[in-house]
């Protein structure tokens with residue numbers, strides 16, 4: 001009898017073990033999905049799908065339909081039938097309703113705070129006095145008591161003949177200090193509370209040709225002209241942590257809506273870092289952030305702090321600080337980008353780069369010495385060449401640094417002799433597909449047809465075995481992945497027929513990789529994310545379009561349905 005009981009016990013243990021997958025039931029299972037895992041080999045340098053790609057008879061096939069998630073990681077990828085065994089009593093099941101799932105998107109060059117700043121900015125251009133007052137009063141009614149309200153854009157030239165009396169504004173905004181900055185930099189308006197906070201009294205005297213406007217009775221009109229405006233502007237406090245957090249969280253929400261699970265913030269100042277560190281501490285950072293420290297003099301305290309600390313090392317943390325962002329030259333539109341030869345539309349002008357542009361080579365070398373990855377902004381062919389030289393020289397004495405996969409940002413115009421150097425130096429080309437179609441009309445004016453052949457040259461870079469990653473440099477361009485991908489595959493602007501240098505276009509697969517696995521590679525995280533594979537982070541983007549088979553128009557109209565990070569739904573359309 002005892003033997004029988006033992007036998008039954010053994011059988012029951014055996015049966016329950018057999019039912020459970022080796023590492024236990026899943027926390028979550030996604031079923032009924034159409035998955036592109038991207039877990040096959042890279043396409044050829046011309047963009048032809050690899051032989052192990054699910055590309056049959058010129059059509060892409062989904063290579064999975066279900067995903068099991070356990071402890072924030074992907075536990076299993078396969079069919080609806082295969083995933084059944086991962087479903088235990090407490091497993092949460094998500095019916096994807098045939099949504100297309102791709103690896104979590106990575107925005108690899110952007111400026112997170114700018115989305116919120118743009119949203120909160122108050123533009124006073126072309127408004128009358130009454131319209132200005134109405135707008136500001138409305139804003140004040142929706143702003144926490146005591147918070148400063150800053151707006152700009154009223155035109156000194158328009159108001160100069162008869163400067164208004166802003167006492168009416170003062171009376172209606174007793175709870176918020178207000179500063180309205182003039183369009184041309186000659187004037188500032190305020191209200192009573194702002195004047196009080198700035199310590200401007202009737203006895204205050206304007207100096208150096210400045211003027212504090214008063215009515216006939218000697219009462220303030222709350223307008224300050226020329227140097228007197230600084231009496232007010234110099235006293236505007238820097239944003240509080242709560243204000244800055246509100247601005248950055250707006251940015252996070254926008255990116256989550258667009259399907260991004262990671263953002264590379266290219267140029268972080270102290271006020272941004274405070275928010276990131278605070279949110280991380282409270283476990284409230286809503287997506288993965290790679291904070292690139294801005295290598296600028298105004299930011300020297302933060303620079304020195306991180307040079308001393310060294311790069312972060314725990315990949316699982318939502319905040320990574322492993323990169324410095326430097327600026328080698330200006331922009332092409334403003335003719336600030338640095339070229340080997342004159343601008344086509346301006347003789348004897350080659351733009352400015354390097355030291356003259358405020359590039360601090362000693363700071364950059366210190367960052368390299370401290371083990372940080374560098375991301376250096378370079379637009380013109382001279383700037384790109386100089387930055388390539390800088391990396392080459394540094395690697396001669398420090399060959400190990402090459403393994404960090406340093407980056408050049410924008411890589412807008414490259415001399416034909418320099419394309420092959422990117423791969424030799426193990427560099428990443430970080431580029432914006434939308435710029436290639438948005439800038440083109442005037443880019444050709446600036447550089448001429450011949451140099452334009454080396455402009456936004458993704459295909460030439462890939463042909464030279466360079467890893468190209470795609471991003472938007474938002475808010476410089478629309479951060480939407482669908483918009484970026486449309487630019488990349490068509491070389492056309494939204495709703496326009498003109499195609500710019502179509503021979504440089506990427507395929508859909510290459511574009512998708514440039515927003516996922518190649519961007520993960522650029523951050524040395526290709527073993528952790530970028531594809532949908534067992535053991536990787538459960539970072540997934542659900543979309544409504546068959547991204548690898550869809551027409552450019554369908555891609556442009558694509559919508560993100562869900563954004564999942566570490567297995568948690570961070571955004572859902574409904």
Ligand SMILES: [Zn+2]
Nearest residue numbers: 109110266473
């Ligand atoms: Zn940027």
